[in-house]
Amino acid sequence: MKLIGSVMLKQSTVHVAFAGMLFAGILLSTGCAARRPLMKPVTVKVEGSETLFKPGEIIDLEAGAAVGFEAMMEALQHKDLLFIGEVHSDPEHHLMQVQILQRWIHGEAHPVIAMECFQTTQQEALDRYLAGDLDEAAFLEEAQWDAEWGFPYHYYRPLLDLVRAKQGRILAINAPREIVKKVARTGIESLSTEERAQIAPEIDLTREAHREYVQAVFPLHAAHGRGEDFERFYQAQCVWEDTMAENIARFKLENPAARIAVFAGNGHLKYGFGVPERTVERAPSDAAVVLPYPAASDLVLERGMADFVWLSRAVRVSFGKHPRPPSAGDEGGISWNP
Secondary structure (H helix, E strand, C coil): CCCCCCCCCCCCCCCHHHHHHHHHHHHHHHHHHHHCCCCCCCCEEECCCCCCECCCCEEECCCCEEECHHHHHHHHCCCCEEEECCCCCCHHHHHHHHHHHHHHCCCCCCCEEEEEEEEHHHHHHHHHHHCCCCCHHHHHHHCCHHHHCCCCHHHHHHHHHHHHHCCCEEEEEECCHHHHHHHHHHCHHHCCHHHHCCCCCCCCCCCHHHHHHHHHHHHHHHHCCCCCCHHHHHHHHHHHHHHHHHHHHHHHHHCCCCCEEEECCHHHHCCCCCHHHHHHHHCCCCEEEEEEEECCCCEEECHHHCCEEEEECCCCCCCCCCCCCCCHHHCCCCCCCC
């Protein structure tokens, strides 16, 4: 088990006005080119290979080769668990996600997805929305979307609309934000019995490769004015990941025939030691990881980081104030987790 498109402009009739605009654009671009050097095309490599990949391509990391969308989906079609990543702030990643899900659940009635962006305390509001008892505005208010997640809802709407249209299930899998914040401040041992019951019974702090990975982003966290020491920060990270894994696995054990698509930040999925491995250890399944991933010059992808990587453009979108500090959960972009 591994855990790991051309627009053709027809040359028929070109309006004079358009031709004038085009000519002016050429002059403008020529003037700009005289002042600014051309940007080097962004290309990406896979470790052990000199093949260059560009934004828009899908890479089979084990093979170190580009594959088409249908070839990737054929390889994923019979998986029990499909972990699909994102950089939360990248709208292109959310478009990739809905394409993958739409193909993966084609012909399937009542699909099941699990989403990091919803805490377990929001499950009731989510269920009522999917059942049609709440309209979108009421759902977002009841779920306190802006306060509890904060990224633009329209990034996520297509996923919810797709599942809702098929009368499917959406699992709210994330740990309650206030509990995770408390762990980051004062440690797991400070939780009350009631608080402890809202996270996974077992929190695994022993994965050294995972610890090293999280430690690499800790300076970024500290730079945002957070006062926690690393050990408590790491406990909070594992509380997120073990709790998400616990909630996915519990549903899978109760519904063995169910296939589940899991949507979470890349940092929770990369290399498998965050949510994927912790889920499969609880509920043995045939799983795979797909990461929408921002291309960057000189980026070298490691073969063990996922099964497939779908390269996006290196674009960052700013959308205003967001209520949460950065963490390891959304590696590769602006990261804000509860």
